[in-house]
Amino acid sequence: MGKGGFKRGEIPNAEPVHVYLFGKSVDVTHFLRSHPGGSKALKIFQDRDATEQFNMYHSPGAHKKLKLMMAHAPDAPPTSGVATSPVGADLRRCASSSPRRASLSPTTRTSC
């Protein structure tokens, strides 16, 4: 048992948590405990881009909630998004070098 009767990992919102979504740095510190997908799902994206995962798991209602949370959020660092991730860089390289870019598909992957 740690200080104040909390077990390790149970101290409520000890540190601020920010997740990068749609180019914004969203403060989810006070949302950790009520997120229906659990606090872990948010914490593992601390200071990382989760736009792709957000799009995978959420209803229009969740998008609406996020919009409210993003209203006053500062911009995420420019290097944080999928556009600058390795897969994003590969896609950019592919799109600019392949004359067949209009037909990009899993089968053209090896030729890029």
Ligand code: HEM
């Ligand atoms: C501020 C950002 C977020 C908001 C406002 C939010 C909101 C919600 C809401 C309202 C739900 C209930 C289902 C729905 O209406 O779609 C939900 C479920 C869920 N969320 Fe999030 N979420 C956020 C970020 C994330 C992130 C970064 C992840 C990472 C993977 C995540 C993973 C999940 C999962 C897996 C569920 C499904 C839980 C289940 O159905 O058992 N969420 N979230």
